[in-house]
Amino acid sequence: MTIGVLGLQGSVAEHIKLIKSVNKKIDAIVVRTIDELATVDGLIIPGGESTTLRILLDEFKLYTPIKARVEAGMPVWGTCAGMILLANRIEGERPYFGLLDIDVKRNAYGRQIDSFVAEGDFAGMYVGMVFIRAPIVTRVGADVEVLAEHEGKAVAVRQGNVLATAFHPELIAKDNRIHKYFCGMVENCK
Numbered sequence: 001m002t003i004g005v006l007g008l009q010g011s012v013a014e015h016i017k018l019i020k021s022v023n024k025k026i027d028a029i030v031v032r033t034i035d036e037l038a039t040v041d042g043l044i045i046p047g048g049e050s051t052t053l054r055i056l057l058d059e060f061k062l063y064t065p066i067k068a069r070v071e072a073g074m075p076v077w078g079t080c081a082g083m084i085l086l087a088n089r090i091e092g093e094r095p096y097f098g099l100l101d102i103d104v105k106r107n108a109y110g111r112q113i114d115s116f117v118a119e120g121d122f123a124g125m126y127v128g129m130v131f132i133r134a135p136i137v138t139r140v141g142a143d144v145e146v147l148a149e150h151e152g153k154a155v156a157v158r159q160g161n162v163l164a165t166a167f168h169p170e171l172i173a174k175d176n177r178i179h180k181y182f183c184g185m186v187e188n189c190k
């Protein structure tokens with residue numbers, strides 16, 4: 001099984017390392033081309049800057065193939081900027097992929113200096129949550145499961161094969177449990 005990490009911008013290496021640590025049989029590769037995308041069973045869209053990622057995804061002609069793969073059932077996990085790109089609605093902007101029935105508000109926790117670390121429950125596991133200029137989820141659709149909350153707001157959600165976290169699990173270096181959860185999603189749909 002191979003998991004791809006979209007490698008245009010953002011925290012790519014950290015995701016690769018944690019996926020590789022889950023299980024020797026699971027490989028992780030950087031995805032920058034349509035051909036690389038075709039070889040993976042699941043895709044992580046990392047955090048970074050969603051405005052930059054939009055431009056690069058268009059430039060690398062990855063919008064249509066990613067959208068088609070996810071619609072055909074490939075598991076995808078967006079962290080932070082990745083969550084923004086997957087959302088059906090982004091306050092004040094046009095949506096990008098529109099593959100996840102949530103509304104988000106960008107940078108809603110404040111400026112860079114307002115980035116913070118919290119702890120909480122993610123699908124029954126107690127985990128650390130690193131928020132870096134994270135989006136706030138302002139609406140969760142009826143078919144969307146909330147996996148984690150922070151101060152009463154959803155910060156991890158799942159709709160079938162689409163997983164999104166407002167925080168950055170890849171920045172908690174020794175904890176691969178959420179990566180393991182995503183690997184389970186990919187394994188189950190193979």
Ligand code: GLN
Pocket residue numbers: 046047048049050051079080081082084106107132133134135
């Ligand atoms: N603030 C960024 C955005 O709006 C997201 C930040 C992140 O991915 N850590 O795209």
